[in-house]
């Protein structure tokens with residue numbers, strides 16, 4: 001495989017960047033009154049304004065040439081057709097099958113997967129309808145009121161984020177809790193809020209082997225068994241390993257299936273989304289699926305230069321590889337999307353935080369950026385100073401619905417004005433002369449205005465995308481998530497990496513198991529390890545022993 005940086009088009013892009021680096025976006029806008037029309041597009045109910053980027057038509061065309069060199073159209077077709085593109089795990093990445101039309105056929109390993117997809121949807125509908133109607137009775141004959149999802153990573157972030165995002169559509173008789181971390185505070189805080197007789201625990205784990213999830217699940221079960229012996233109406237599982245769930249004590253009827261061809265970070269569309277289905281109902285969940293399906297159809301058919309996920313992905317490559325940007329900010333101006341940055345962190349960084357290419361070679365170029373973010377306007381009062389006047393080039397995605405789910409006075413107008421103003425300010429910046437004039441107009445004397453103006457210079461030329469849609473509905477959320485899923489895929493194709501495995505996470509899990517065994521050994525023998533780990537163990541031990549001794553010390557007096 002020819003290295004990406006050896007492709008002639010790569011040198012073309014480097015030369016193009018050298019030219020673009022000297023052009024300021026404020027001049028591009030001044031020279032082209034139609035820039036917005038030229039660099040924006042609509043798809044699946046979303047509007048993407050990518051005009052506030054350091055690009056021109058030549059940039060987009062050249063990036064699309066790079067995409068063709070990387071066989072992006074062929075790779076998109078392979079993804080959607082269920083080819084085993086997850087080469088290290090020899091699997092497909094068929095999360096798009098979960099949102100295909102029921103009548104479609106999608107073959108994987110010679111089998112049409114759609115009947116099993118439909119069967120699980122039907123089972124989810126039947127179970128969730130009972131729960132939502134108050135007809136799922138616990139051991140004391142009372143309806144379920146609290147649903148506790150126990151899962152981590154993609155088995156937590158998807159249902160957590162989407163349930164929060166679609167709060168306006170949630171069943172008001174049900175309360176949802178998400179336990180993910182193994183820190184005892186998480187499960188204890190939740191158990192303090194619920195009653196055993198009215199609580200349903202959903203143990204969500206594709207592998208049903210994740211230590212954090214199993215530890216929390218066992219603690220929940222021990223807690224429940226203090227009150228009742230029949231767990232059948234209070235524990236269910238979502239997993240690709242039903243035999244492990246049954247070994248835990250969950251009945252077959254209470255197990256929802258997912259499959260190995262759905263990656264954890266792409267699993268919200270599957271039974272991992274069951275808490276969301278309980279919250280918004282199957283009808284709305286199918287609208288959610290339909291939104292993603294619309295984005296899939298756009299992704300599959302639109303020309304590269306008019307393809308929303310492709311443009312987002314390529315523009316991201318433009319900054320990572322030709323402007324050396326290290327991070328990507330996600331700034332949703334919407335309270336209900338407060339977990340969206342957290343969700344995207346896993347989706348993007350667990351997909352593209354890699355430096356081995358699909359042939360196992362070391363890459364010699366940058367790959368996945370650090371994805372972070374916060375809702376607006378809050379970010380403005382926390383880190384936008386750095387975005388505007390810091391030393392880093394930090395591309396930002398602004399995301400905002402045009403209508404609020406909670407229209408009160410002019411709140412949404414203020415929110416919307418701030419969102420637009422931030423991307424505008426990032427692009428425009430402020431010259432020293434503009435700052436000086438501003439200060440003089442405000443009545444400051446010549447000397448002070450000249451002095452202070454130097455500190456108010458803002459470089460501008462800071463790139464951003466803005467994604468608008470009418471309202472944060474299930475359909476629009478589905479399209480938005482699919483957009484970012486496909487963006488991550490596009491970037492993985494360009495970087496020649498496998499976006500669907502997560503090798504290094506397994507490494508960390510293995511080390512933590514060995515360290516846990518050492519920590520729990522009574523003989524305090526520290527296994528041979530680096531001096532840092534040994535030193536930290538010893539300190540932890542010392543404090544532990546000290547606290548144990550203190551606990552055993554006789555009461556004073």
Ligand code: F6P
Nearest residue numbers: 153154155205206207210264505
């Ligand atoms: O972080 C590694 C990972 O495997 C994620 O990809 C996954 O979403 C998470 O752990 C939880 O895995 P499981 O659903 O098997 O418990």
